[in-house]
Amino acid sequence: MFEIFTYPFFINAMITALLASITCGIVGSYIVTKRIVFISGGITHASFGGIGLGYFLGINPIITASIFGVLSAVGIKAVSSNTEVREDSTIGIFWAFGMAIGIIFIYLTPGYAPDLMTYLFGNILTISQADMIYLSVLTVGVIIFFFILFKEILFIAFDENFARTQNVKVDLINYTLIAIVALSIVVNIRIVGIILVISMLTIPQATASILTKNFRTMIFLSIIFGFISSIGGLLISYDLNIPSGASIIFSSVVIFLVVKIFKSIMR
Amino acid sequence: MEKILEIKNITAGYDKEVIIENINLDVYKNDFLAIIGPNGGGKSTLLKVILGLLKPFSGEIDFKTKLNIGYLPQLHSNDKKFPISVKETILSGLLSRRKVMNKFTSEDIKHAQELIEKFHLENYTDLPVGELSGGQTQRVFLCRAMISKPELLILDEPNSFVDHGFSVDLYNILLEMNKEITIIMVSHDTGVITSYIKNIACINRTLHYHSGSELSSDLLDQYQCPVELITHGKLPHRVLKDHIHNGD
Numbered sequence: 001m002f003e004i005f006t007y008p009f010f011i012n013a014m015i016t017a018l019l020a021s022i023t024c025g026i027v028g029s030y031i032v033t034k035r036i037v038f039i040s041g042g043i044t045h046a047s048f049g050g051i052g053l054g055y056f057l058g059i060n061p062i063i064t065a066s067i068f069g070v071l072s073a074v075g076i077k078a079v080s081s082n083t084e085v086r087e088d089s090t091i092g093i094f095w096a097f098g099m100a101i102g103i104i105f106i107y108l109t110p111g112y113a114p115d116l117m118t119y120l121f122g123n124i125l126t127i128s129q130a131d132m133i134y135l136s137v138l139t140v141g142v143i144i145f146f147f148i149l150f151k152e153i154l155f156i157a158f159d160e161n162f163a164r165t166q167n168v169k170v171d172l173i174n175y176t177l178i179a180i181v182a183l184s185i186v187v188n189i190r191i192v193g194i195i196l197v198i199s200m201l202t203i204p205q206a207t208a209s210i211l212t213k214n215f216r217t218m219i220f221l222s223i224i225f226g227f228i229s230s231i232g233g234l235l236i237s238y239d240l241n242i243p244s245g246a247s248i249i250f251s252s253v254v255i256f257l258v259v260k261i262f263k264s265i266m267r
Numbered sequence: 268m269e270k271i272l273e274i275k276n277i278t279a280g281y282d283k284e285v286i287i288e289n290i291n292l293d294v295y296k297n298d299f300l301a302i303i304g305p306n307g308g309g310k311s312t313l314l315k316v317i318l319g320l321l322k323p324f325s326g327e328i329d330f331k332t333k334l335n336i337g338y339l340p341q342l343h344s345n346d347k348k349f350p351i352s353v354k355e356t357i358l359s360g361l362l363s364r365r366k367v368m369n370k371f372t373s374e375d376i377k378h379a380q381e382l383i384e385k386f387h388l389e390n391y392t393d394l395p396v397g398e399l400s401g402g403q404t405q406r407v408f409l410c411r412a413m414i415s416k417p418e419l420l421i422l423d424e425p426n427s428f429v430d431h432g433f434s435v436d437l438y439n440i441l442l443e444m445n446k447e448i449t450i451i452m453v454s455h456d457t458g459v460i461t462s463y464i465k466n467i468a469c470i471n472r473t474l475h476y477h478s479g480s481e482l483s484s485d486l487l488d489q490y491q492c493p494v495e496l497i498t499h500g501k502l503p504h505r506v507l508k509d510h511i512h513n514g515d
Contacts, residue, residue: 033350084282155359158351158396162411165318165338166363213395215350 017230025223027184028201042091046072046098052105069182122193122245192245203252268295277326299465308471310453337417347397360411382410401428422452
């Protein structure tokens with residue numbers, strides 16, 4: 001089966017997997033540490049509205065989904081911190097409303113949506129050149145942002161009020177981060193699909209957390225575990241002819257269990 | 268005495284509910300001001316307004332100069348799994364310097380090390396903060412408040428978790444620092460009112476100020492402040508004058 005490593009489509013998939021692992025490793029570590037997994041789930045599903053709109057307008061759904069994702073991310077944060085609506089209720093509203101908009105637009109679009117399943121379950125093997133460029137730009141942006149503001153991000157996540165007393169631009173950094181979370185989610189929808197994307201941002205991090213309690217190490221380990229899961233998932237997907245999204249998640253859970261068991265034995 | 272901070276007619280609270288009303292208070296350079304009062308009386312609310320964490324309904328806080336503030340928040344249950352070490356937490360007190368991306372200098376690390384020793388945290392430096400006990404965490408947060416060499420130190424219940432033995436050490440550290448800086452401390456604890464404190468503000472929705480001259484006056488037999496002021500051991504204790512309520 002190793003001859004597939006020479007096929008261009010597979011090399012593309014591996015590059016995509018590497019970029020996605022880096023983005024998810026960094027952003028996911030922030031999501032897990034800050035405990036905003038549920039917000040991230042809300043953003044994921046809200047962005048489906050953008051995918052529907054993209055179909056309706058006949059443009060790349062990833063572009064419209066990015067706009068929907070960022071607007072709902074900022075919306076969830078703004079509504080829950082400035083009004084009396086509870087945060088989890090706000091998330092629930094955005095979550096369902098985005099899905100509803102998506103379904104409405106898809107039904108209003110003449111003909112049928114040919115690769116709708118791609119957005120629900122993802123397919124790393126059919127990723128387009130445009131999506132790869134988008135992912136590359138995002139990955140570079142995320143690396144630069146976290147490299148420059150690493151301390152601020154960690155310290156704000158740990159104690160926001162204290163950071164405010166130190167004159168840190170807490171709101172600006174928080175809103176930028178939640179927008180980055182949204183963009184990272186949307187670009188990964190193309191790879192593992194709406195239903196599974198949250199796992200790319202949480203399972204490698206959970207595995208890393210078993211081994212370290214240092215934020216920087218957690219990021220690096222998450223990237224490594226994410227990449228191994230992606231390649232493992234790709235091979236399983238190719239071998240058994242099943243959707244790559246599902247096999248990637250399957251291998252990441254296997255890695256989680258192996259590390260967990262290994263750690264228990266070592267103790 | 269030089270005023271560094273003037274609190275003018277502050278009314279504040281949460282969700283339209285007023286917690287503190289018409290607060291006026293001056294803070295002087297090298298003051299050691301204790302804010303005391305019952306739970307829910309508005310001590311922390313006033314601190315949050317001073318720190319700019321809570322926007323008051325009315326009134327203003329007038330800082331005479333731009334101050335570097337060190338803040339010890341009230342300890343709440345922190346995330347046990349948060350990936351941040353004791354050392355990192357202490358160094359996070361240097362955020363206000365706002366040099367983006369700067370590595371901590373060897374001088375910073377040295378200063379952190381001094382604080383770690385002063386607060387007996389040598390054995391915990393690389394542990395995640397979440398794994399420490401309440402008293403240890405509070406000591407870490409005290410180091411974080413002090414590492415920037417603040418001109419104003421604001422402490423919310425600094426002794427609520429610190430064990431009694433360390434409590435005396437803590438007040439000696441504060442007394443030493445007070446020679447150069449101003450300290451505002453909130454407490455509902457009885458042991459706090461020691462001879463170190465220069466002025467006291469009692470707060471229970473409204474504020475009553477007891478200045479230093481009054482504090483050094485003779486002791487009364489009855490405790491008339493709404494807060495218990497009994498101290499233990501050999502620490503001297505004080506009694507404040509009764510509040511004069513308008514219209515009472």
